[in-house]
Amino acid sequence: MSRLIQLKGELANRVTRSRAWQHWQQLPARDRSMLLGLAGGAALLLFYAFVWLPLERKLDASNARYQQEREFLSYLQEQAPTLRRAAPHARSSLSPERLQGVVTSTAQQHGLVLERLDSEGSGRLLIALAQAPFDKIVRWLQELEEQGVTLFEVSLERSGVGKVDARLAVGIDEP
DSSP: OHHHHHHHHHHHHHHHHSHHHHHHHHSOHHHHHHHHHHHHHHHHHHHIIIIIHHHHHHHHHHHHHHHHHHHHHHHHHHHHHHHHHTOOOSOOOOOGGGHHHHHHHHHHHTTOOOSEEEEOTTSOEEEEEEEEEHHHHHHHHHHHHHTTEEEEEEEEEEEETTEEEEEEEEEEOOO
């Protein structure tokens, strides 16, 4: 604690001996108050420019993102009845050896580009698609299910108007 008091005393001593402090003390009181007001105004301007304005912009961006997500959720909820009506009919059986071929060929038929396709040890495939049309993905997934492919995980994230980034885990549901 005494070291802190000693440092404080040294700092005060250096400041009072500095040329700037001596010049400050020689200024008339009116000039000093004007400079203090100017410094306060500059500090407020800097606070606004470097703290308040960036926070306000981030808040606006967050609100816009929130609204996008709400619109996307509404769109998904509107499409849910369509998806339920298109529930899987009689599923055909598919061998695990043909899974990757079926996935890639049906994706091509629907005009989808698989960004990533990884085989998981449990006979599942991990698939990633970027900026794919949502309606094409829905039709593609419906066709996969009709051919005997099981969807284990589906993650969709809106990436534009009518487009989504998708991550899927598919496989064969073996009895």
